[in-house]
Amino acid sequence: MKLAEVTWPDVEGADPDVALLPTGSTEQHGPHAPLSTDTIAAEAVAAAGAEAYDGSTVVAPPIPVGIAEEHRHFPGTMWVSEDTFRAYVREAAASLAHHGVDRIVLVNGHGGNVAALREVAGQLSRDGTAYTVPFTWFDAVDAPDMGHAGPVETSMVRHVAPDLVQEDRIGEAVAGASDGWGEWVSGVNLAFDSAAFSDSGVVGDPSGADAERGEALLDAAASALATLLEAIVARDPPEDLER
Ligand SMILES: [Zn+2]
Numbered sequence: 001m002k003l004a005e006v007t008w009p010d011v012e013g014a015d016p017d018v019a020l021l022p023t024g025s026t027e028q029h030g031p032h033a034p035l036s037t038d039t040i041a042a043e044a045v046a047a048a049g050a051e052a053y054d055g056s057t058v059v060a061p062p063i064p065v066g067i068a069e070e071h072r073h074f075p076g077t078m079w080v081s082e083d084t085f086r087a088y089v090r091e092a093a094a095s096l097a098h099h100g101v102d103r104i105v106l107v108n109g110h111g112g113n114v115a116a117l118r119e120v121a122g123q124l125s126r127d128g129t130a131y132t133v134p135f136t137w138f139d140a141v142d143a144p145d146m147g148h149a150g151p152v153e154t155s156m157v158r159h160v161a162p163d164l165v166q167e168d169r170i171g172e173a174v175a176g177a178s179d180g181w182g183e184w185v186s187g188v189n190l191a192f193d194s195a196a197f198s199d200s201g202v203v204g205d206p207s208g209a210d211a212e213r214g215e216a217l218l219d220a221a222a223s224a225l226a227t228l229l230e231a232i233v234a235r236d237p238p239e240d241l242e243r
Contacts, residue, residue: 028074042109049225150204159214176200
């Protein structure tokens with residue numbers, strides 16, 4: 001049930017216990033993929049995961065601006081501070097809990113949001129608001145070549161929103177891409193910004209990315225999310241832990 005497309009009596013009638021809150025980003029994804037890549041992916045995975053688990057699961061509208069200052073050199077990129085993001089996600093999740101939802105999965109599409117989401121989820125779970133866990137789709141599927149706007153994300157967008165991929169700019173994306181994320185010395189990434197190591201903003205090679213792989217990635221992520229939903233619904237919330 002996509003919250004944005006139903007009415008309050010629909011929600012009252014369904015009386016849902018489980019909700020998915022997608023979190024994305026509006027940030028550069030190379031010259032070829034849309035700024036909304038992470039949000040599009042998070043929303044698609046949440047919708048498909050809800051369908052795979054139980055159609056009545058609430059899918060909240062996505063939070064489209066996240067922690068993405070590392071892409072600030074590329075026009076169009078937006079971001080908020082970590083404090084603002086944490087507070088916004090926490091309060092948005094708490095409003096779902098207010099209506100009786102007691103299990104929430106934060107379905108995330110952006111690497112920069114991961115640490116903050118883990119913290120927010122822990123807080124909501126421990127204080128009894130709702131048992132909340134973060135789920136970052138590309139960490140739940142087989143995607144060793146993840147990169148940034150590389151083969152994994154470009155495949156996903158080619159499947160979910162193919163019109164938004166600028167096919168005539170793939171060459172430019174590849175020419176300015178780096179092989180890996182950052183500049184590492186002694187286990188430390190010396191680069192704070194993507195512009196320090198990638199001319200086009202891309203990490204990896206998007207040229208071989210196809211919609212077929214995107215469909216397989218979406219299916220795998222949806223199935224992993226459905227499994228996670230089963231697990232947290234069956235599990236006692238952390239607030240019940242006694243020792
Ligand atoms: Zn991305």
